[in-house]
Amino acid sequence: MIKAIIIDDERNSRDIIALMLGKYCPQIQIVDTASDCNDGISKIKQHHPQLVFLDLEMPDGTGFDVIQGTQGEAFEAVFVTAFEKKFLHTIRFSEVEIILKPIDKESLLQAVQTVSRRILAEASKHRYKVLLDNFNNGKHTSWNLLLPLINGSETTIPTNAIEYLESATDKCTFYLEDGAVLQADRSFRHYADLFIPLRFYQVNNTQMVQLSHIHRVLQDSQHILLNSGVQLEITERRKKDLLSFYK
Amino acid sequence: MSRFCFLLLFLCYSTGIFALAPAEDTTTLDLAALPASTDMRFYIYTLEEKDRQPYDPSQVPQQSFTANPRLFHQGKQNNQRAHAFWLKLSVRNTGTMDSSLTFFTGWHDYMYWYAAKPGGPLTLVSKAGLMLDKGDVDRWENYGFPVQVPAGQTRVFYLHIINKSYNENTLMPVLYNALQFERFRNQQMTTYRAEAVVIQVLLGMLMVLLSIAIINYIQLPDRSYLYFAAYILGLILFFALRLESKPYQLSVFHNWPMLKYYWDIPALLFCFYLMYLLFGNAFLNLKERYPYMEGIFTIAAACTGGIIIVCMYCIAIERYHLPRIIYSYVYLATLLPLLLIFVALAKRSRHHPLVRFFLLGSVCFYAACLGAFLMQIRPLGLTSALGELSAPSMLMITGVLLQAMFFLAGLSYRNKLAHHERTKTQEMLIKQLNKNKELQRKLNEQLEELVKEQTSEILRKKQELEEQRQIQLDIEYDKKLTEIELKAIRAQINPHFIFNCLNSIQLFVMQRDYEYAQKYLSDFSYLIRKTLDFSRRNFISLADEITYLNTYLGLEKMRFEHKMEYDIRLDPAIATAELEIPAMLLQPYVENAVKYGMTNPNQPIGRLTIHFRQLPGDMLECIIEDNGIGINRSKELRTLPKHHQSSGMEISFNRAELLNKMYNSGIHIEVIDKSSRNFAESGTIVRILIPQL
Numbered sequence: 001m002i003k004a005i006i007i008d009d010e011r012n013s014r015d016i017i018a019l020m021l022g023k024y025c026p027q028i029q030i031v032d033t034a035s036d037c038n039d040g041i042s043k044i045k046q047h048h049p050q051l052v053f054l055d056l057e058m059p060d061g062t063g064f065d066v067i068q069g070t071q072g073e074a075f076e077a078v079f080v081t082a083f084e085k086k087f088l089h090t091i092r093f094s095e096v097e098i099i100l101k102p103i104d105k106e107s108l109l110q111a112v113q114t115v116s117r118r119i120l121a122e123a124s125k126h127r128y129k130v131l132l133d134n135f136n137n138g139k140h141t142s143w144n145l146l147l148p149l150i151n152g153s154e155t156t157i158p159t160n161a162i163e164y165l166e167s168a169t170d171k172c173t174f175y176l177e178d179g180a181v182l183q184a185d186r187s188f189r190h191y192a193d194l195f196i197p198l199r200f201y202q203v204n205n206t207q208m209v210q211l212s213h214i215h216r217v218l219q220d221s222q223h224i225l226l227n228s229g230v231q232l233e234i235t236e237r238r239k240k241d242l243l244s245f246y247k
Numbered sequence: 248m249s250r251f252c253f254l255l256l257f258l259c260y261s262t263g264i265f266a267l268a269p270a271e272d273t274t275t276l277d278l279a280a281l282p283a284s285t286d287m288r289f290y291i292y293t294l295e296e297k298d299r300q301p302y303d304p305s306q307v308p309q310q311s312f313t314a315n316p317r318l319f320h321q322g323k324q325n326n327q328r329a330h331a332f333w334l335k336l337s338v339r340n341t342g343t344m345d346s347s348l349t350f351f352t353g354w355h356d357y358m359y360w361y362a363a364k365p366g367g368p369l370t371l372v373s374k375a376g377l378m379l380d381k382g383d384v385d386r387w388e389n390y391g392f393p394v395q396v397p398a399g400q401t402r403v404f405y406l407h408i409i410n411k412s413y414n415e416n417t418l419m420p421v422l423y424n425a426l427q428f429e430r431f432r433n434q435q436m437t438t439y440r441a442e443a444v445v446i447q448v449l450l451g452m453l454m455v456l457l458s459i460a461i462i463n464y465i466q467l468p469d470r471s472y473l474y475f476a477a478y479i480l481g482l483i484l485f486f487a488l489r490l491e492s493k494p495y496q497l498s499v500f501h502n503w504p505m506l507k508y509y510w511d512i513p514a515l516l517f518c519f520y521l522m523y524l525l526f527g528n529a530f531l532n533l534k535e536r537y538p539y540m541e542g543i544f545t546i547a548a549a550c551t552g553g554i555i556i557v558c559m560y561c562i563a564i565e566r567y568h569l570p571r572i573i574y575s576y577v578y579l580a581t582l583l584p585l586l587l588i589f590v591a592l593a594k595r596s597r598h599h600p601l602v603r604f605f606l607l608g609s610v611c612f613y614a615a616c617l618g619a620f621l622m623q624i625r626p627l628g629l630t631s632a633l634g635e636l637s638a639p640s641m642l643m644i645t646g647v648l649l650q651a652m653f654f655l656a657g658l659s660y661r662n663k664l665a666h667h668e669r670t671k672t673q674e675m676l677i678k679q680l681n682k683n684k685e686l687q688r689k690l691n692e693q694l695e696e697l698v699k700e701q702t703s704e705i706l707r708k709k710q711e712l713e714e715q716r717q718i719q720l721d722i723e724y725d726k727k728l729t730e731i732e733l734k735a736i737r738a739q740i741n742p743h744f745i746f747n748c749l750n751s752i753q754l755f756v757m758q759r760d761y762e763y764a765q766k767y768l769s770d771f772s773y774l775i776r777k778t779l780d781f782s783r784r785n786f787i788s789l790a791d792e793i794t795y796l797n798t799y800l801g802l803e804k805m806r807f808e809h810k811m812e813y814d815i816r817l818d819p820a821i822a823t824a825e826l827e828i829p830a831m832l833l834q835p836y837v838e839n840a841v842k843y844g845m846t847n848p849n850q851p852i853g854r855l856t857i858h859f860r861q862l863p864g865d866m867l868e869c870i871i872e873d874n875g876i877g878i879n880r881s882k883e884l885r886t887l888p889k890h891h892q893s894s895g896m897e898i899s900f901n902r903a904e905l906l907n908k909m910y911n912s913g914i915h916i917e918v919i920d921k922s923s924r925n926f927a928e929s930g931t932i933v934r935i936l937i938p939q940l
Contacts, residue, residue: 010806012751019757057743059846082746101746102753 002119005047006033007040007066008055008080016103017053017080024105025112037061041069049075050119053099056081064090064135067128074125076115087135092194093145094131095154130156143198147174148185155182159198163213163226165191167206177213177228201242203234217243287336287350287420288316294333304361304369307333307405319418322626329568331409334420337365338394339401349391349428350404353417354494357409360392365401377492378411378504384497391428413568436495443496446486449644453483456651460658467662474526475654481518482647484510512570513558516551516577519612524548530657531605537595543588578620585613601664604657608650615646727905728785741838745775747806767805774798781830785906789859789867790823792830796837796857803841810845811853818860826867828937829906829914833857835899836871836933843881844873847929865939874930877920881931903935913938 004021008014014033021028031047034040036058044052044066052075054063063079064087079091079098091098097111117123130144137143142160149155150171157176166173167188174182184191192208202208203224209232215225217239223231224242234242292312296302302310312335340346352358357376361369374380375389382389396402408418423431457479464472488510490498500506524544527533533541554577558570589609592602619640748771755764777795781787793815800813817823837857845853858870875881896918903914915936921928 010747010750011808012754012806013747016750016754016757019754059842082744082750083742085742101750103750 001029002027002051002116003031003047003049004028004051004053005031005040005043005049006053007035007037007043007058007063008033008053009035009058010055011035013055013080013101020103020105020108021112024109027116028112037063037065037069040066044070044073044075048073051075051115052077054079056084056087062087064132068132071128076118077128078111078115089143089194089198090131090134093134093143093159094127095146095148096127096131124154126154126156147182150183150185152185157182159195160210160212162210163228163230164207164209164232165195166208175230179228201238201245203232203238203242207232211245285422287422288319289314290336291420292335293318294335296331296333301331301409302333304359304371304405304407307361307369307407308363308403319420320415321419322417324415324418325413325628326410326415327413329409329411329413330415331407334406334408336394336404336406336420337401338396338404340396340398343398345395345397347425348394349423349425350394350406350420351391351423351428351431352406352408352420354390355408355416355418356411357407358390358392359407361405361407362395363403363405365403369405376409376504381502381504383501384495386501387495388432390494391423391432394422411565411567413571432495439493439495443490443493445641445644446490446493449648450483450486450490452648453479453486453651456655457483459655463658463662467665469529469658469661469665471526471529471661472658474522474529475658478518478522478526478654479651481514481522482651485514485518488514512574513555513562515574516555516558519616520551520577520581521548521555523609524551526654527605527609530654530661531592531601536599537592540588540591540595578616582617585609589613600660601657604653604660608653608657611653612646612650615642615649619643619646724905724908728902744803744838748802751806767802770798770802774802778831784830786827787830788824789821789826789828792828792833793817793823793859796833799834799837800841800855807845807853809852811841811855813841813855814857816856816858820861821859821867826939828867828869829903829912832899832903832914832937833869833871833935835896836935839896840871840873840875840931840933843878843931844875846881847875849929850874862936867937867939869935869937871933871935872930877922877929878918878931879920879922880929 006014006017008017014035018030018033021030028051031049032043034043037060040052040054052066054066054077056063056079063077063081067077077096079096080101080103081087081098082101084091084098084100097114099107099111127146130146133144142158144156145159145162146154146156157174161176161178163175163177165188166175168183170187172184172186172188172191174184176182188206188208192202195208195210196202199211200208201211209224209226213227215227215229217224217234218231222234222236222239224234224239225231291314293315294302294307294310294312295318310333312333318332334352336350338348350360354377356378357374358379359374360372362372363369373389373392375386375392380386380389392404392406394402394404410416421431457476460472460476460479463469464476487498488500488506490496491500491504491506524547528541528544528548531537533544554573558573561567561569561573589606593606595602619642622640622642748767752764752767752771755761755767774795777791777798781791781795797815800815804811804813837855840855841853844855847853854874856870856872858868858872860868860870862868900916903916906912907914913936917934917936919932919934921930921932
């Protein structure tokens with residue numbers, strides 16, 4: 001049995017999470033619920049749960065405040081929210097599980113499965129540190145990115161060290177400015193969606209470049225030259241688009 | 248004084264008279280009893296100097312003298328040559344008294360009077376002559392030569408006469424006693440004085456004319472005045488010198504007796520031809536009016552100039568007769584051509600007053616000259632008359648005066664014409680000026696018109712531009728509005744709200760509370776539909792807004808159960824169906840009130856009031872009030888980075904501003920924290936003023 005707590009400001013939300021967990025995940029035992037942050041923190045400290053379902057926005061704070069306030073506790077968190085956009089990068093870059101409302105069975109099952117595995121493996125809680133770092137870092141010139149590598153290990157890199165990333169079937173390869181190459185256990189599409197708002201540009205179907213690492217766009221050929229000397233192919237349409245970026 | 252003595256002498260001695268005797272070598276006279284005057288023609292022997300070599304006085308007694316009474320003549324005579332001869336007179340006084348008589352032969356150029364005892368040598372007693380004597384008025388006394396013969400004695404007298412001029416004055420030897428000579432002298436003086444007076448009067452008049460001409464020329468520098476002045480000056484000199492040849496008169500030129508040979512013909516040519524022609528040329532302005540005639544005049548003037556020079560040369564070589572001959576020919580030769588010229592001028596410019604003046608003057612003089620000439624032919628004969636062409640008779644003087652006066656009148660008229668012309672020119676100038684002014688005015692008007700047109704064109708274009716700009720602005724506004732609409736939709740259909748609503752519905756379904764689920768679902772659908780609808784419109788009725796807010800608040804209340812209450816109060820005077828307010832303006836403030844209204848730990852139940860009131864001046868007031876922690880604290884509490892997402896309130900505020908810009912609607916939004924008014928209270932008041940358009 002996994003001890004769990006639900007923290008949400010809406011009763012309907014708490015009810016439905018509890019209802020669905022009871023129905024589909026019988027191994028999870030709801031020990032308590034809380035309707036705001038302060039309540040949640042005290043409940044966690046009281047029950048020492050292994051798993052916490054956290055609402056993101058509550059009247060007296062956010063789910064991150066709860067994690068911040070309970071740093072001594074060793075629990076895995078699953079965020080439950082109606083709308084994740086505000087905290088998309090904060091959550092996704094730290095590889096913390098998230099379920100969107102209204103909750104569907106599959107995502108609930110998958111999230112529970114992932115965190116259950118981590119709980120069993122007593123996995124590192126490093127991701128929550130990354131999460132809090134990203135949350136507290138107000139300026140966001142660079143994010144911390146927790147990369148799950150294909151060998152099962154994890155590593156954390158700053159996003160501004162990324163030169164470009166490349167699709168490798170259902171995986172994604174990261175090329176860093178110091179020459180390191182990392183194989184992430186996530187799809188290229190997963191990262192592409194996340195990186196687009198962060199001044200990255202997809203130069204072709206399989207490669208995405210951080211704009212600050214482009215040395216120049218070669219006029220007479222379909223290539224761009226990076227600061228490291230690497231040349232990447234760029235399609236005609238995207239070249240024009242990219243150039244208009246700089247105008 | 249001397250004359251007086253002479254007179255006394257004459258009274259004392261003139262008692263006898265000459266007895267006429269046949270011509271013999273010696274004239275025997277009783278000098279005590281002479282007749283009044285004795286014609287000596289028959290007592291005088293003459294000797295002509297045929298060749299150019301004059302006799303020496305010492306040779307003369309040896310020459311044979313002959314009696315030649317024909318040599319003498321009354322009046323002028325043209326000798327066709329210079330005339331030099333000797334007269335010999337022997338007188339024996341048969342009386343008892345020494346006698347002194349006067350021998351007079353006339354006025355001649357050179358006269359030398361010699362006396363000799365019979366057989367003795369000649370002694371020059373006296374000399375006289377028009378060309379010789381430089382003395383003043385006394386010189387005229389020298390022409391009577393003294394014949395002094397002691398009683399009972401015989402004396403021989405010789406008179407050498409040289410006349411360089413071809414026209415010889417009266418040559419008639421007469422012997423007077425003192426009384427008789429005095430009488431004769433007085434008679435002569437009277438005669439010539441009359442002539443001199445005429446000439447002097449003429450000179451005076453000419454002087455006046457000259458002054459007028461010069462004054463006029465100074466006033467109005469016209470060349471014809473100069474010519475006229477030269478013409479008059481020539482006449483003045485001519486007549487002044489004429490005075491010189493009048494016996495017993497005195498002219499200023501008596502010091503230069505030779506002058507009369509220089510001046511005469513050249514002066515005439517100068518005055519009556521050269522200056523006349525030049526004057527006519529300038530006066531009639533022939534160069535423009537009658538170029539052909541101008542040619543003739545110029546050529547004639549040049550010829551005259553040439554002739555004058557030739558005459559001067561002749562005079563210089565002492566061929567005094569030649570200028571006279573030349574002048575005669577010139578005069579005769581020009582008689583007909585002048586007439587022709589007059590006719591031509593008269594024909595050519597018949598009605599021109601200037602020509603009339605010129606012609607009248609010219610014809611007067613022409614006729615006077617011709618008349619004077621013809622009148623002289625009768626007494627003198629043709630050749631003598633030709634020689635006397637230059638002599639001024641009364642007729643000619645009249646002609647000259649008339650001509651000068653006509654010319655002067657013409658000049659005056661010319662002045663008048665010039666004045667007229669000037670006046671006319673000035674008038675024309677003024678007229679032209681006026682015309683120019685008029686033209687300028689017209690031009691200005693046209694210009695103004697043009698400017699006006701262009702200005703209006705520019706204004707029109709400006710307006711067009713303005714309109715286009717307005718359109719552009721409208722488009723811009725539309726675009727912005729659309730953006731804001733989208734943002735409004737996004738903000739108003741708060742994803743949290745939507746998905747939480749859906750979550751609630753999901754719960755009801757799972758709990759099998761179908762009725763509740765149904766109600767929740769239909770309310771939610773209504774809200775979504777209205778949101779999509781209203782966000783596309785700028786204005787909706789107040790009734791619609793109230794229904795919308797009611798539905799929204801109902802759903803929120805369902806979410807939060809008993810943690811919130813709301814109340815919408817409406818002034819009964821407000822016609823909600825007619826009154827229009829900007830769509831989706833209030834919702835964000837209401838949503839905010841819901842969100843923060845329930846965060847007050849001191850207030851277990853969030854209380855929300857919306858109050859619509861009609862204010863004076865067609866103003867709708869809407870007050871959204873909650874009992875939450877207040878806007879200030881809630882801002883502090885917002886842990887989210889500020890840039891993260893613009894709040895619904897901000898969007899509403901922007902929207903109100905945009906609407907204000909677009910419709911001048913004057914919407915006013917005011918957000919007040921209750922604690923700032925009263926420390927005990929908490930919560931937020933949003934006051935929105937919407938003017939009714």
